[in-house]
Amino acid sequence: MAETAKPATDPPRLDSAHRELLDQVLDKWSLQVLDRLCERPSRFNELRRAIPVVTQKSLTATLRRLERNGMVDRVIVGTRPIAVEYRISALGKTLQGLIDALLHWSTTNMPDVERARERFDRQGD
Amino acid sequence: MAETAKPATDPPRLDSAHRELLDQVLDKWSLQVLDRLCERPSRFNELRRAIPVVTQKSLTATLRRLERNGMVDRVIVGTRPIAVEYRISALGKTLQGLIDALLHWSTTNMPDVERARERFDRQGD
DNA sequence: CGGTATCCTTCTCGATACTG
DNA sequence: CAGTATCGAGAAGGATACCG
Numbered sequence: 001m002a003e004t005a006k007p008a009t010d011p012p013r014l015d016s017a018h019r020e021l022l023d024q025v026l027d028k029w030s031l032q033v034l035d036r037l038c039e040r041p042s043r044f045n046e047l048r049r050a051i052p053v054v055t056q057k058s059l060t061a062t063l064r065r066l067e068r069n070g071m072v073d074r075v076i077v078g079t080r081p082i083a084v085e086y087r088i089s090a091l092g093k094t095l096q097g098l099i100d101a102l103l104h105w106s107t108t109n110m111p112d113v114e115r116a117r118e119r120f121d122r123q124g125d
Numbered sequence: 126m127a128e129t130a131k132p133a134t135d136p137p138r139l140d141s142a143h144r145e146l147l148d149q150v151l152d153k154w155s156l157q158v159l160d161r162l163c164e165r166p167s168r169f170n171e172l173r174r175a176i177p178v179v180t181q182k183s184l185t186a187t188l189r190r191l192e193r194n195g196m197v198d199r200v201i202v203g204t205r206p207i208a209v210e211y212r213i214s215a216l217g218k219t220l221q222g223l224i225d226a227l228l229h230w231s232t233t234n235m236p237d238v239e240r241a242r243e244r245f246d247r248q249g250d
Numbered sequence: 251c252g253g254t255a256t257c258c259t260t261c262t263c264g265a266t267a268c269t270g
Numbered sequence: 271c272a273g274t275a276t277c278g279a280g281a282a283g284g285a286t287a288c289c290g
Contacts, residue, residue: 012176014157018231021238026151026227032139044272051137055264060273070241081271082270091237098226102151105223106143112216113146116195169252180284185253206251207290254289261282269274 024069029054029062031099037072037088038096044084071095149194154179154187156224159213162197163221166212196220 014022024030032051036042042050048059063086066072071092075085088096139147149155157176161167167175173184188211191197196217200210213221 012157012161013228014160016177017235018228019153019156021231021235022151022156022227023153026147028144028148031144031147032137035139036137052141056273057265058263068242068245069238070245078271080270082273084272091234091241094230094234098223098230101223101226102147103138103143105219106146109216109219110142110146113194116216117193120193120195181253182285183283186283203251207253209252256287257285259284262280264279266277267275270272
């Protein structure tokens with residue numbers, strides 16, 4: 001068979017489209033928003049209070065990004081004063097297991113990570 | 126019973142220490158570096174070529190961060206000219222399943238995400 | 251080969267003020 | 271209530287040059 005296969009450096013499995021998507025969905029605020037919305041639908045200011053120290057601006061940007069990627073639905077539930085509810089979408093739900101796994105990994109391995117950090121910092125001081 | 130339990134907004138599962146760790150390990154370059162190193166140990170310039178368009182500076186920073194968190198080992202395998210090999214650590218290996226899962230999720234759901242984006246962009250134009 | 255050091259631009263993010 | 275608009279500080283990130 002003719003060889004197309006001889007990549008001394010083989011192609012990355014994570015191409016730019018995948019990277020971009022994961023970046024938009026796994027970033028610092030998104031993880032927390034999605035985690036929260038998996039538990040229950042929430043209003044804007046509810047989310048704001050539930051997620052310590054997020055600013056309006058960052059929360060708005062995060063929600064818009066998640067909405068654009070189909071992870072959350074923005075539902076207007078009342079007018080005057082306007083009321084908006086954010087809900088996890090079916091597509092967003094598919095991330096729930098992964099988020100739980102990440103949280104679990106982080107919890108399990110945090111002690112080892114902390115030891116590694118101390119060792120590293122002691123070496124290089 | 127006395128009620129400590131009445132959090133109208135309940136506490137976030139993802140506290141700042143976890144967020145910080147996940148941020149340091151799931152960022153754009155780290156994912157690619159870890160994915161690559163799970164396949165095989167690599168030299169610095171090998172990684173650079175394998176990961177399209179990463180700069181020296183960013184790759185160095187990423188590797189230092191991963192090393193500090195105990196995810197990769199930096200092994201000097203030769204001197205003059207100096208040769209360094211980066212290897213996934215035992216701790217880093219524990220992330221492999223998660224990275225595979227993320228990659229799989231991304232691949233599976235990319236079409237739906239793209240449809241969602243198109244719909245969103247069409248509404249708001 | 252595997253980095254550091256420096257400069258400089260770009261983007262992020264918080265603070266603040268205002269609106270339908 | 272749920273945002274938008276604007277500004278400015280600081281961090282991230284690229285380009286380039288140099289070093290052990």
